[in-house]
Amino acid sequence: DLGQQENYFGRETLDRLSAKRTDKAWLEAKQSDADTVYLIFSKLSPMVTSPQDDSTGGENKLCRFRFEAVQDLLQKPATVLVFLGVERRKKPSSSSPSQTKEGVQEPPAWFAVGTDEDAAELLKRCREKNCSFPKAPNRDLLKLSEEEAGVVAQARSVLAWHSRYSFCPTCGSSTKLEEAGHKRSCLNSACRSLQGVHNTCYPRIDPVVIMLVIHPDGNQCLLGRKKIFPAGLFSCLAGFVEPGETMEAAVRREVEEESGVKVGPVQYVSCQPWPMPSNLMIGCLAVAMSTDITVDQNEIEEARWFPRQQVIDSMFRAASPAFTVPPRQTIAHQLIRHWVGMNSNL
Amino acid sequence: DLGQQENYFGRETLDRLSAKRTDKAWLEAKQSDADTVYLIFSKLSPMVTSPQDDSTGGENKLCRFRFEAVQDLLQKPATVLVFLGVERRKKPSSSSPSQTKEGVQEPPAWFAVGTDEDAAELLKRCREKNCSFPKAPNRDLLKLSEEEAGVVAQARSVLAWHSRYSFCPTCGSSTKLEEAGHKRSCLNSACRSLQGVHNTCYPRIDPVVIMLVIHPDGNQCLLGRKKIFPAGLFSCLAGFVEPGETMEAAVRREVEEESGVKVGPVQYVSCQPWPMPSNLMIGCLAVAMSTDITVDQNEIEEARWFPRQQVIDSMFRAASPAFTVPPRQTIAHQLIRHWVGMNSNL
Ligand SMILES: Nc1ncnc2c1ncn2[C@@H]1O[C@H](COP(=O)(O)O)[C@@H](O)[C@H]1O
Ligand SMILES: Nc1ncnc2c1ncn2[C@@H]1O[C@H](COP(=O)(O)O)[C@@H](O)[C@H]1O
Ligand SMILES: [Mg+2]
Ligand SMILES: [Mg+2]
Numbered sequence: 278d279l280g281q282q283e284n285y286f287g288r289e290t291l292d293r294l295s296a297k298r299t300d301k302a303w304l305e306a307k308q309s310d311a312d313t314v315y316l317i318f319s320k321l322s323p324m325v326t327s328p329q330d331d332s333t334g335g336e337n338k339l340c341r342f343r344f345e346a347v348q349d350l351l352q353k354p355a356t357v358l359v360f361l362g363v364e365r366r367k368k369p370s371s372s373s374p375s376q377t378k379e380g381v382q383e384p385p386a387w388f389a390v391g392t393d394e395d396a397a398e399l400l401k402r403c404r405e406k407n408c409s410f411p412k413a414p415n416r417d418l419l420k421l422s423e424e425e426a427g428v429v430a431q432a433r434s435v436l437a438w439h440s441r442y443s444f445c446p447t448c449g450s451s452t453k454l455e456e457a458g459h460k461r462s463c464l465n466s467a468c469r470s471l472q473g474v475h476n477t478c479y480p481r482i483d484p485v486v487i488m489l490v491i492h493p494d495g496n497q498c499l500l501g502r503k504k505i506f507p508a509g510l511f512s513c514l515a516g517f518v519e520p521g522e523t524m525e526a527a528v529r530r531e532v533e534e535e536s537g538v539k540v541g542p543v544q545y546v547s548c549q550p551w552p553m554p555s556n557l558m559i560g561c562l563a564v565a566m567s568t569d570i571t572v573d574q575n576e577i578e579e580a581r582w583f584p585r586q587q588v589i590d591s592m593f594r595a596a597s598p599a600f601t602v603p604p605r606q607t608i609a610h611q612l613i614r615h616w617v618g619m620n621s622n623l
Numbered sequence: 624d625l626g627q628q629e630n631y632f633g634r635e636t637l638d639r640l641s642a643k644r645t646d647k648a649w650l651e652a653k654q655s656d657a658d659t660v661y662l663i664f665s666k667l668s669p670m671v672t673s674p675q676d677d678s679t680g681g682e683n684k685l686c687r688f689r690f691e692a693v694q695d696l697l698q699k700p701a702t703v704l705v706f707l708g709v710e711r712r713k714k715p716s717s718s719s720p721s722q723t724k725e726g727v728q729e730p731p732a733w734f735a736v737g738t739d740e741d742a743a744e745l746l747k748r749c750r751e752k753n754c755s756f757p758k759a760p761n762r763d764l765l766k767l768s769e770e771e772a773g774v775v776a777q778a779r780s781v782l783a784w785h786s787r788y789s790f791c792p793t794c795g796s797s798t799k800l801e802e803a804g805h806k807r808s809c810l811n812s813a814c815r816s817l818q819g820v821h822n823t824c825y826p827r828i829d830p831v832v833i834m835l836v837i838h839p840d841g842n843q844c845l846l847g848r849k850k851i852f853p854a855g856l857f858s859c860l861a862g863f864v865e866p867g868e869t870m871e872a873a874v875r876r877e878v879e880e881e882s883g884v885k886v887g888p889v890q891y892v893s894c895q896p897w898p899m900p901s902n903l904m905i906g907c908l909a910v911a912m913s914t915d916i917t918v919d920q921n922e923i924e925e926a927r928w929f930p931r932q933q934v935i936d937s938m939f940r941a942a943s944p945a946f947t948v949p950p951r952q953t954i955a956h957q958l959i960r961h962w963v964g965m966n967s968n969l
């Protein structure tokens with residue numbers, strides 16, 4: 278059942294301990310704690326170390342720093358520091374000696390450091406080989422382990438929000454960071470945004486519906502390609518949820534806008550945080566009620582019905598497939614795979 | 624099956640025709656069209672006419688205006704005009720004479736007008752009796768028909784966004800309205816937000832998870848109350864989805880934060896746009912893996928396990944119930960009702 282399946286970027290590696298965001302003393306102690314892990318981000322990209330030989334397809338690893346190695350960066354006014362959470366403990370074993378009331382060791386805390394210092398200089402801080410700030414997040418951030426991808430999903434989303442929302446949208450004034458990097462407050466004491474609770478002070482998340490539309494015959498699915506896609510790549514249709522709209526209505530509207538196909542029943546399957554910059558991809562299956570395709574030329578270059586067998590061949594069998602689908606780290610891939618496995622004998 | 628059930632505020636009364644938002648000629652023609660419907664909003668509240676005798680519990684109705692009645696408002700620089708869409712045609716009947724190629728009558732367009740003119744003066748424009756701009760949206764906007772609630776969901780969300788986001792969050796400059804009220808662009812030509820596509824230019828929607836937590840015994844549910852709730856009212860727990868988080872992870876985190884209860888499987892049920900100011904309420908059932916309750920005193924005053932029979936009595940049977948749940952227009956109510964009907968013989 279894919280409903281409980283885990284998508285890339287979706288792993289909750291850390292316990293966010295959101296109540297600690299307002300606990301200044303606890304945060305200060307954690308910051309200089311020897312166990313604390315810091316990640317360094319430059320232009321929203323995390324420092325990673327890559328396998329020397331990229332052809333092995335090995336994982337990138339996040340470069341982890343101790344307090345001493347970032348202490349100077351934390352002093353700079355342009356630095357953004359975000360408390361990400363603490364490592365989740367493995368299953369507590371009551372026999373473990375560290376579980377006694379006094380000896381309880383708190384698990385290590387993680388912080389993200391966003392800095393605009395020179396990238397080449399930053400890289401010198403790391404002792405690992407082959408370090409870099411990858412340039413293409415849509416490609417390079419898919420090379421992490423599931424655990425680290427989960428951490429980067431949170432960190433990059435929050436940092437992207439800080440970089441785009443450093444002024445108060447209500448009055449245009451500057452803002453200051455609060456709650457360990459999870460809030461921005463207007464510095465204009467007369468601003469409306471300071472009266473009551475307003476979303477202007479909190480990170481923004483954009484819900485997006487992404488859907489695999491199934492042909493009324495049950496044996497074909499609708500995939501489309503944007504002009505910017507690499508040759509041969511087809512994917513699920515997708516679009517931003519609009520104000521005053523349900524997820525299901527957004528699916529129906531976007532499919533009709535982009536392909537002209539009318540959709541009936543819609544079923545939620547699973548979702549995926551996508552930190553470029555901060556989308557929540559809501560994955561659905563949708564049943565088509567019509568089959569004629571008229572693409573929205575502005576957004577879609579081509580959309581087609583693909584027979585199930587052709588999708589299976591492309592994904593699993595063919596050496597040089599007739600078309601390709603996005604990589605396994607994307608919810609588009611997982612939706613297609615889910616459908617392919619639903620009624621056929623793979 | 625509640626999965627396809629419709630929640631209040633969720634009706635797609637209008638066809639948004641989003642492609643027309645950039646069609647200036649079409650929009651201009653529609654604005655002065657005799658069939659076009661205008662709604663007037665003051666402080667994010669729509670002008671409505673109420674039944675003379677409120678004790679009948681009758682519906683509020685939106686006051687609808689023609690172009691002539693709002694033409695002067697549209698000239699004012701502070702006015703915000705939003706194109707909402709056109710009325711959905713009833714099932715097209717091919718025999719209908721108006722369906723001939725030449726005689727095709729486009730359905731009426733709807734616009735929302737947000738104005739800061741004096742409210743009392745605005746009310747004089749309406750010929751209906753008992754007109755007002757209701758003061759308490761959480762209560763008063765629940766008195767509309769399903770059709771009108773669907774329109775207000777979109778209109779109020781977009782207007783609330785304009786009222787809070789009139790400055791560019793990236794550089795603090797003023798912005799201008801575009802795309803028929805669905806976009807704001809920075810007036811500073813050097814601003815980063817003008818290079819590429821950025822969410823700063825589009826309406827903000829905040830995804831919120833709202834969940835009914837079921838006791839491991841299957842026969843009790845967890846409800847809580849905030850200090851600000853009226854006496855005796857209990858509801859589902861709820862909370863904002865955070866950056867880099869799935870809906871399911873948000874359910875687990877918020878339930879544990881607010882009640883101390885650990886949650887296992889989570890199942891999406893249905894969602895509801897909630898235009899105060901612009902939330903997308905994502906309704907789930909969640910199965911508890913623990914039962915001890917420790918409430919987060921900052922947010923929750925009390926949380927309790929309620930036996931199914933007690934919930935049924937409160938909702939359907941008791942003249943003076945031991946506790947109350949939110950009204951039927953809320954997704955909280957629908958989630959509770961869904962669970963109550965799932966395994967019991969109502
Ligand atoms: N929150 C948002 N972030 C970025 N683009 C948006 C957003 N909301 C609406 N858009 C517009 O939606 C287009 C992409 O279309 P779609 O993803 O199909 O809805 C973008 O090019 C923008 O014009
Ligand atoms: N987008 C948002 N809009 C309003 N409040 C938010 C938002 N994101 C986080 N919050 C905070 O979340 C609190 C409500 O808690 P909860 O609804 O349980 O997540 C508010 O009082 C704010 O401090
Ligand atoms: Mg799209
Ligand atoms: Mg769209």
Ligand SMILES: [Mg+2]
Nearest residue numbers: 515516531535
């Ligand atoms: Mg689209």
Ligand SMILES: [Mg+2]
Nearest residue numbers: 860861862922
């Ligand atoms: Mg809450």
Ligand SMILES: [Mg+2]
Nearest residue numbers: 862863864877
């Ligand atoms: Mg919360």
Ligand SMILES: [Mg+2]
Nearest residue numbers: 861862877881
């Ligand atoms: Mg909460």
Ligand SMILES: [Zn+2]
Nearest residue numbers: 445448463468
């Ligand atoms: Zn402000």
Ligand SMILES: [Zn+2]
Nearest residue numbers: 791794809814
């Ligand atoms: Zn700007």
